[in-house]
Amino acid sequence: MTMESLKEIDELCDEWVPESLIPPLTEEIRCEPPVLESASGPQTVINGKEVVNFASANYLGLIGHEKLLESCTSALEKYGVGSCGPRDVHLDCESRIAKFLGTPDSILYSYGLSTMFSAIPAFRKEGDVIVVDEGVHWGIQNGLYLSRSTIVYFKHNDMESLQSTLEKITLDNKRAKKLRRYIVVEAVYQNSGQVAPLDEIIRLKEKYHFCVLLDESNSFGVLGRSGRGLTEYYGVPVEKIDVITAAMGYALAT
Amino acid sequence: MIAIPYLTALTTYFSYGLLFAFGQIRDLFRKIIDWSRANNLQGYAPICLGLEDFYTRRLYLRIQDCFGRPISSAPDAWFDVVERYSNDNNKTLKRTTKINRCLNLGSYNYLGFAAADEYCTPRAIEALKKYSPSTCSSRVDGGTTVLHNELEKSVAKFVGKPAAIVLGMGYVTNSAILPVLIGKGGLIISDSLNHNSIVNGARGSGATIRVFQHNTPSHLEEVLREHIAEGQPRTHRPWKKILVIVEGIYSMEGELCKLPEIIAVCKKYKAYTYLDEAHSIGAVGKTGRGVCELLGVDTADVDIMMGTFTKSFGSCGGYIAGSKELIQYLKYTCPAHLYATSISPPAAEQIISAIKVILGEDGSSRGAQKLAQIRKNSNFFRSELQKMGFEVLGDNDSPVMPIMLYNPAKIPAFSRECLKQNVAVVTVAFPATPLLLARARICISASHTKEDLIKGLEVISRVGDLVGIKYFPAEPKKQEERMVKLD
């Protein structure tokens, strides 16, 4: 490199001024969330006052359950708090969940939010087509982004929109048979509370040969006669769904 | 950099070539068999096409018993490894009720907080009873307890920053915070060996990503100069901001970050710095405050300090520490803070208590002893391994020390032989490392006693001879004597 161009680069570097790391804070940003002074059960204490709690996803009221606390305590004593690899209890838990749902196997992630966003890129590769409800939560959106697949959104919980989207993809892609195609929906949408019409989704999925990934975070343990989720609620055999994910921080209170 | 001996490289390539060839032949037979059977996919595209899962099927499955071994106790200095067997050539492994008590040289239990602790465990149980295992809500709507706020204060104080935010998982901390900090029009310059969570966070951010040679400040400077001069691709507009991301201790290399030099370069070019201390916080430094303390860097010079609680603190979750404004902004914008369930209260209490022990605020000197112990243990183990002629990566004071294996056949051989002699080690291979550079990774803990370490060294030495991984000549003897003297 010549002396001149070196000097030029020096000057450019000197002149460059970065933006600040974060934008200036507004009043809105400074607002503080409530601080709980007891467990977030149906009643909780905020600022020394007892209040009724409608904010927590403690669907089954398992917070503070005596039996659970006992078994958690003995697990803490035996295994410590953090983990550093698979434990036999983890594997037992995986097979119990699988048995509960009626699927061949299951895998446990350590954090609800990361489940979808690890699972999606694991299945999908570049070039796959994914049809997604536009109302899905952030974990799914991020997983989709990381998968680098072609992503098509359909109108929130609108089956006509889903059908026309699937129709269009099938027509547009002559290679469609070779292409991996997925539908991603939530059972109960975290952001809108709506329930996905699973029977209709299954009909469309079978018609157009798509795989379905279903996030049951807000329905696992809640919907269906024995809490097995949306499939039980609609009486759909669980084998029809290709992948089911759920966060255990809600109904299971862990 | 790792200079792989010529002959080793050749044999390693040859081994992989052989594995590949046999895998291909077996695949061919499978295809022929599949052909004759009816296609049962019914119009669905197969989940894995052709070579996509070749590595898993033909290489990983054959040695999968060396990975993901279940244990049935806390990952302390010694732990119970559950024995497994396979009836189908290792395709699936079944657990038995038999247990093998092994020396644990694999867990990131740097300070020994992973097992029950006389100070932390009772407090964690108390928190469990008071707050339940989960809050069932995100931090902003009902998931913030008094414990969560106390935890953030204590973490900020511990790492030496004005404020901190805590998330439920270390991986998510990186992959959810990076997209908030930087986006389109920004430039991320990342160390070539950064953890997958950082890679995913960087990809998710939409910023332009460039990589600099692992731990090489001069190359970082080169990359910075080139890109500041060029500006954004195509438009050549100046970058909005530049973020340099490094780790404190690289977990696959055992190396310490050249932080002082890197900070100097970043300051010169006005780039922001992001330091991931997952493996260094609590593990190194005189009072356990991480690489900044160890290498004499002022924490004010690091813009964003990140770390996890899964390692030294024996808990779960991750943190970001920085200026008050930065943390306030993150709390308002970070999706993992807004949508994900908050960190479990007993886990939070475990961290608070562990920090108290480290700082001596529990009224004992156990913390200081632990820190002295891990340093002594690490340096002893490393120097003994080197004397035996192993190729050991990493720096002094780092509790992580990879032993190079190279050859794919040596991965299961080393792992299984050690296990037979009651020493559990972690082996790492592709895709976590480059194909040629398979290794065994030893993690030392403060809870290892001298006798534990000597037993570990004996076994590793014996297995090392058997497997043939002492790539350097051993130092002329008198080893026994020295080992005794070091007490």
Ligand SMILES: Cc1ncc(COP(=O)(O)O)c(C=O)c1O
């Ligand atoms: C450098 C680095 N960052 C982040 C993480 C993720 O932490 P966690 O295991 O708590 O999710 C790890 C874990 O291995 C790591 O090594």
